[in-house]
Amino acid sequence: MSGEISxxxxxxxxxxxxxxxxxxxxxxxxxxxxxxxxxxxxxxxIETTCASKILKGYVPPxxxxxxxxxxxxxxxxxxxxxxxxxxxGTTTENSGFGPTLNPCDTTRxxxxxxxxSAAAIAGGMVTMALGSDTGGSIRCxxxxxxxxxLKPSYGRVSRYGLIAYSNSLEQIxxxxxxxxxxxxxxxxIAGYDRHDSTSRDKPYxxxxxxxxxxxxxxIPQEFFGEGVNPxxxxxxxxxxxxxxELGATTVPCxxxxxxxxxxxxxVTCTCEASSNLARFDGVRYGPAPDWRKxxxxxxQEVRSEAFGTEVRRRIMLGTFALSSGYYGRYYSKxxxxxxxxxxxxxxxxxDVDVIAGPTMPTVAFxxxxxxxxxxxxxxxILTVPANLAGIPSISVPCGTSEGxxxxxxxxxxxxxxxxxxxxxxxYEQEVN
Amino acid sequence: xxxxxxxxxxxxxxxVGISPDQLGTFxxxxxxxxxxxxILDRVEGQGAVAHDLINILREDExxxxxxxxxxxxxAPAKEDGFIKAPRVM
Numbered sequence: 001m002s003g004e005i006s007x008x009x010x011x012x013x014x015x016x017x018x019x020x021x022x023x024x025x026x027x028x029x030x031x032x033x034x035x036x037x038x039x040x041x042x043x044x045x046i047e048t049t050c051a052s053k054i055l056k057g058y059v060p061p062x063x064x065x066x067x068x069x070x071x072x073x074x075x076x077x078x079x080x081x082x083x084x085x086x087x088x089g090t091t092t093e094n095s096g097f098g099p100t101l102n103p104c105d106t107t108r109x110x111x112x113x114x115x116x117s118a119a120a121i122a123g124g125m126v127t128m129a130l131g132s133d134t135g136g137s138i139r140c141x142x143x144x145x146x147x148x149x150l151k152p153s154y155g156r157v158s159r160y161g162l163i164a165y166s167n168s169l170e171q172i173x174x175x176x177x178x179x180x181x182x183x184x185x186x187x188x189i190a191g192y193d194r195h196d197s198t199s200r201d202k203p204y205x206x207x208x209x210x211x212x213x214x215x216x217x218x219i220p221q222e223f224f225g226e227g228v229n230p231x232x233x234x235x236x237x238x239x240x241x242x243x244x245e246l247g248a249t250t251v252p253c254x255x256x257x258x259x260x261x262x263x264x265x266x267v268t269c270t271c272e273a274s275s276n277l278a279r280f281d282g283v284r285y286g287p288a289p290d291w292r293k294x295x296x297x298x299x300q301e302v303r304s305e306a307f308g309t310e311v312r313r314r315i316m317l318g319t320f321a322l323s324s325g326y327y328g329r330y331y332s333k334x335x336x337x338x339x340x341x342x343x344x345x346x347x348x349x350x351d352v353d354v355i356a357g358p359t360m361p362t363v364a365f366x367x368x369x370x371x372x373x374x375x376x377x378x379x380x381i382l383t384v385p386a387n388l389a390g391i392p393s394i395s396v397p398c399g400t401s402e403g404x405x406x407x408x409x410x411x412x413x414x415x416x417x418x419x420x421x422x423x424x425x426x427y428e429q430e431v432n
Numbered sequence: 433x434x435x436x437x438x439x440x441x442x443x444x445x446x447x448v449g450i451s452p453d454q455l456g457t458f459x460x461x462x463x464x465x466x467x468x469x470x471i472l473d474r475v476e477g478q479g480a481v482a483h484d485l486i487n488i489l490r491e492d493e494x495x496x497x498x499x500x501x502x503x504x505x506x507a508p509a510k511e512d513g514f515i516k517a518p519r520v521m
Contacts, residue, residue: 057506058506059505059506061498061502061503061505061506062498062502194490197488259471259474260471260472260474260475263468263469263471263472264472264475266465266469267469267472274446278447281447282508283507283508283515283516283517283518284506284507284515285506285507285508286506286508287508288508288509289518290518291509291516291518291519293518294518294519295517295518295519295520296444296447298518299447299518300444300447300448300449301449303447303448303449304448304449304450304451307448309454312443312446312448312449312450313458313461313462315446315448316439316442316443316446316448316462317462317465319442319445319446320434320442320462320466321469323442323445328478329472329473330469330472332478332479333472333473333475333478334472335479336475336476336477336478336479337472337475340475372461372464373461373464373465374461374464374465374468377465377468
């Protein structure tokens, strides 16, 4: 049954950058379901800005592969959600079009960079949305807003049409009110796509199963150590206790490479960003450069005006780290560090089925609380390891601290997205 | 440590520009981040080995592509079916 749904939400949180008042839909697994899309995922004939002024007015001539898949299953694309510009941030305050507010407490940030998608769900405007996760951008806002978000295994969901920020780290993934919603959405978007050379033929046909008896959970000490708020750690420990009551066993473990994982992450993503974002020069799309000026002067003018501060900072950091004389010290070392993170996970996963800990070291910050870039980067410490290793990781709400939601993060072996979904589902069913 | 002059140079290399009033703060923050990156000096070895990676290539055959008008649709300036760019020489 195809048709059209009306979508005119009272968006008090600035969750949407674009809404589609009349959204057509088809028939299928998601017939008539309203799905919100992060604004870095290309939607044919619907403005796609990455929350950047440099893409204001850009209307993609084609759909991302995931959008075609959603439409083929009948979903209604109801709008594009706010984000940190190009995905660079942890709060959605770096949007070129104003911050998104956290529906649980509007004086706080929703997390980022997929903050608009999380707020659209937490604010009751949609039940499902797509986000993207480069270093925690699905899981962080899911944790801060009290919803569920999955970063799939790298290669499981096509990145074709995702406007690139850091190709080797990012994945599109499902966000939803419940684990069942997230699992259902994952079933639609996962699978092989020949337009993405990193795509793997690993479709997801899974119905969540709450049976976790005999499951072995690794508890890394680094996830409960320095920098992690003690109350948040307590809430997460209790949640893991509930999993034990369901028949799981826990074993302590350690990820020594976490010492330098965050640095490796930021070197890698800024280097990739400096290359990826070179395409934004106002020539093929975006604000027109001054044609009378020379090439460099014209580009510099467009890019200094239309890129936000954080985007320019990351482009510059990447440019510096890749420059002659520094490559060996930064990028090359970061890749060795990344291999070490993978090796740590492989070693631990030889003995345990999943690894659990907090998604974020704190609850949602107050708006404008984090003004220093480095202190903002440090907030990503618990989410970046999964991106560096490419493994699946889910955040599921597990209680509150200071009245704000806390997320339980469950990481799994490569391509065992089904298992992290099951563990999250078992927890969700137990507490609800 | 990088100087304000270095930061200015990087901004020019990256074509992102930097205004004189931002230069001080930017340099300060840049140095704080680079200092944090120093932790990578503790990583042993050089040059990571890529495991399980294979090139995925397709045959070099012509396939359907987007219509010309769609490709040009977002360009701010066009001339005779081409995209206009600033002069290079």
